[in-house]
Amino acid sequence: MSPTTPADVFDHNLGWSLAVLLRRWHEHVERALAELPHGSRGYHVLCATIGSEPPTQAGLAERLLIDRSVMTYLLDDLEAADLVRRRVDPRDRRARRVCITDHGQVVLAQARSLVDHVEERLLGGLPPQQRALFRSAASDAAIAVQRAAPDIDPCEAVLQVTGRAEEAEAG
Amino acid sequence: MSPTTPADVFDHNLGWSLAVLLRRWHEHVERALAELPHGSRGYHVLCATIGSEPPTQAGLAERLLIDRSVMTYLLDDLEAADLVRRRVDPRDRRARRVCITDHGQVVLAQARSLVDHVEERLLGGLPPQQRALFRSAASDAAIAVQRAAPDIDPCEAVLQVTGRAEEAEAG
DNA sequence: CCTGAATCATTTGTACGGCAAACGATGTTT
DNA sequence: AAACATCGTTTGCCGTACAAATGATTCAGG
Secondary structure, three states: OOOOOHHHHHHOOHHHHHHHHHHHHHHHHHHHOOOOOOOHHHHHHHHHOOOOOOOEHHHHHHHHOOOHHHHHHHHHHHHHOOOEEEEEOOOOOOOEEEEEOHHHHHHHHHHHHHHHHHHHHHOOOOOHHHHHHHHHHHHHHHHHHHHOOOOOOOOOOOOOOOOOHHHHHHO | OOOOOHHHHHHOOHHHHHHHHHHHHHHHHHHHOOOOOOOHHHHHHHHHOOOOOOOEHHHHHHHHOOOHHHHHHHHHHHHHOOOEEEEEOOOOOOOEEEEEOHHHHHHHHHHHHHHHHHHHHHOOOOOHHHHHHHHHHHHHHHHHHHHOOOOOOOOOOOOOOOOOHHHHHHO
């Protein structure tokens, strides 16, 4: 009946799907974590501090895809709220290791629970088992992409727009 | 061995996964579509114009999650490049229907091919069959979320941070 | 040991994009 | 006909990202 159904259009649009999902995720999480210094940003930082070794600011910035300069403000506020502490790395006194505080761990646990809830509702349109599948697939893909970040660069094909504007204007 | 492996941390972080994937998608697509007036934005607009009926600017803005005012600039440039045309809706002369031009369709086809290529590489970390699964799951979830956008609002739980900062300072 | 290059974190300044409000034009309701 | 709502455009403001300069520290080489 319809030459191209809407679903057909979006079917292929991974970029659009990701944008929509991330946007809604961000909206809801931002609302739920309004009390946390930088909302979702702060949450991501707290999450990243519970690895085996406290990350440096640079490492943190790289993982969270934000600029080093932004990380400074972020940590300033998180530290002021007693959620993390900056500790000078004894082996490289230029670097500051970001350690989560006891209070930070408590807050993180609460935040994580809220975020989980948001995410469940976000994927509410998917049948339960497909939800878990999607989550793990997204995680796998993201980790792989993050690891291979610099590799994929080698300049790919680029759109060549034949200047057709004038011709159309004339016609 | 490690108390909490990195994978463990990210496993649960749907937000982080989406952010990473979307970021990389955006970077690559932006590079590939540098010639297109607003890069990925312009691409999304072109994609959205090939439905059964040409969308209005407002509808377009809503679907693409951008402000109406931004859409104006976007369409100005796309129209200048002869990729789309604004046509006054005869049934509602306030509204402008955004129609793709012949030239626009050619460019869109090229762009789509490039974007597909980017997306395949983006999901390169996933086994082939999981790729297709992920794409369709993302699409389904996004469409569902987009449709239920206003519904989910009813104020959810919110983080309560017990002001522990002073106490810690004192201690 | 001393010097120069490199890295980490911070600061400063600039530019871009989103968001809100105001406006004119058109459509809808009473 | 009048009041109100909607669409698109314009304007202005603000927050954020990004680039560059700075100070502290480490590393490499003579």
